[in-house]
Amino acid sequence: MSIEITGVTKRFGDFVALEDVDLKIPTGQLTALLGPSGGGKSTLLRIVAGLDTADAGTVVIEGRDTTHMPAQQRNVGFVFQHYAAFKHLTVARNVAFGLEIRKRPKAEIKAKVDELLELVHLSQFADRLPSQLSGGQRQRMALARALAIEPSVLLLDEPFGALDAKVRKELRDWLRRLHDEVHVTTVFVTHDQEEALEVADSIVVINEGRVEQVGSPDDLYDTPANDFVLSFLGPVTRLGDRTIRPHDIDVSPLETASVVDGPITRWTRVGFEVRLEVTPTDPRYPDPVQVSLTRAQALSLGLKQGQHVWLAPSAGAGRY
Numbered sequence: 249m250s251i252e253i254t255g256v257t258k259r260f261g262d263f264v265a266l267e268d269v270d271l272k273i274p275t276g277q278l279t280a281l282l283g284p285s286g287g288g289k290s291t292l293l294r295i296v297a298g299l300d301t302a303d304a305g306t307v308v309i310e311g312r313d314t315t316h317m318p319a320q321q322r323n324v325g326f327v328f329q330h331y332a333a334f335k336h337l338t339v340a341r342n343v344a345f346g347l348e349i350r351k352r353p354k355a356e357i358k359a360k361v362d363e364l365l366e367l368v369h370l371s372q373f374a375d376r377l378p379s380q381l382s383g384g385q386r387q388r389m390a391l392a393r394a395l396a397i398e399p400s401v402l403l404l405d406e407p408f409g410a411l412d413a414k415v416r417k418e419l420r421d422w423l424r425r426l427h428d429e430v431h432v433t434t435v436f437v438t439h440d441q442e443e444a445l446e447v448a449d450s451i452v453v454i455n456e457g458r459v460e461q462v463g464s465p466d467d468l469y470d471t472p473a474n475d476f477v478l479s480f481l482g483p484v485t486r487l488g489d490r491t492i493r494p495h496d497i498d499v500s501p502l503e504t505a506s507v508v509d510g511p512i513t514r515w516t517r518v519g520f521e522v523r524l525e526v527t528p529t530d531p532r533y534p535d536p537v538q539v540s541l542t543r544a545q546a547l548s549l550g551l552k553q554g555q556h557v558w559l560a561p562s563a564g565a566g567r568y
């Protein structure tokens with residue numbers, strides 16, 4: 249195990265930000281701490297980094313009890329959402345910083361910085377100032393700087409949170425590839441379930457200061473431990489007496505064996521996806537059913553707002 253968190257509790261006045269958290273983070277994996285805003289993710293990350301102290305509990309990193317150890321001695325790399333670069337230093341000097349203060353030989357520093365800049369695809373920007381980089385490039389520089397000290401764990405607090413959707417997506421693919429290359433144990437905080445599902449080997453769902461579930465993306469998606477995890481990992485709806493994901497529902501414009509039927513009362517197109525609301529005629533189920541299908545499926549079925557449709561679970565739909 250790379251990080252072992254045992255019985256960690258943190259209060260801010262009367263408010264309990266973390267309550268008796270136990271968590272083991274395996275070596276070499278990319279782990280996401282996922283949960284709603286205010287759930288305690290950043291607080292937990294800061295306690296592991298040594299930027300905050302727990303009121304109770306222990307943090308062991310690579311077998312060393314770091315609970316009372318200052319941040320500089322923990323050998324962790326840390327990247328925040330808004331990375332505070334040294335504005336007057338070039339990209340290369342920013343990356344070199346951690347090695348310079350550790351008084352490593354000049355030739356070693358140069359070789360390491362060159363290697364890291366190549367790894368994060370910033371070699372041609374080595375002599376620029378941080379202000380001459382885009383937001384995404386700056387975050388890549390921050391990662392290179394955090395990796396320079398060869399940390400045993402890399403902690404990322406919403407590293408791409410401040411960037412636009414397209415750049416976020418690029419950087420998250422890039423982080424996955426980077427991790428496949430360097431294999432440093434990495435923990436990143438996100439409130440975006442898609443980001444966690446797409447990138448992480450393992451996801452820790454945190455809510456109201458407690459760990460709700462730990463598992464692979466598939467485990468969490470297919471067998472959520474409770475209603476909170478189920479609804480946090482993706483939309484759900486009620487089809488008759490069953491809770492189901494909106495894309496796991498078959499829609500038929502012709503009368504067929506179904507759980508409920510009724511008119512399409514709302515139609516929303518979001519890119520390639522069409523989201524329908526179908527209001528069941530059966531008075532036992534007054535709430536509209538949310539259904540999601542691709543635009544191509546909706547067109548091939550000839551669906552229109554107001555049309556009567558029949559709904560049934562798809563073959564292989566998840567059971568919750």
Ligand SMILES: Nc1ncnc2c1ncn2[C@@H]1O[C@H](COP(=O)(O)OP(=O)(O)OP(=O)(O)O)[C@@H](O)[C@H]1O
Binds near residue numbers: 265283287288291292
């Ligand atoms: N220094 C502090 N003083 C008082 N309360 C704090 C402090 N730091 C965090 N909190 C509170 O602790 C709770 C957990 O905060 P934390 O930042 O860990 O949540 P989070 O899950 O990372 O959320 P977000 O995604 O919004 O950052 C929040 O309710 C927050 O207001």
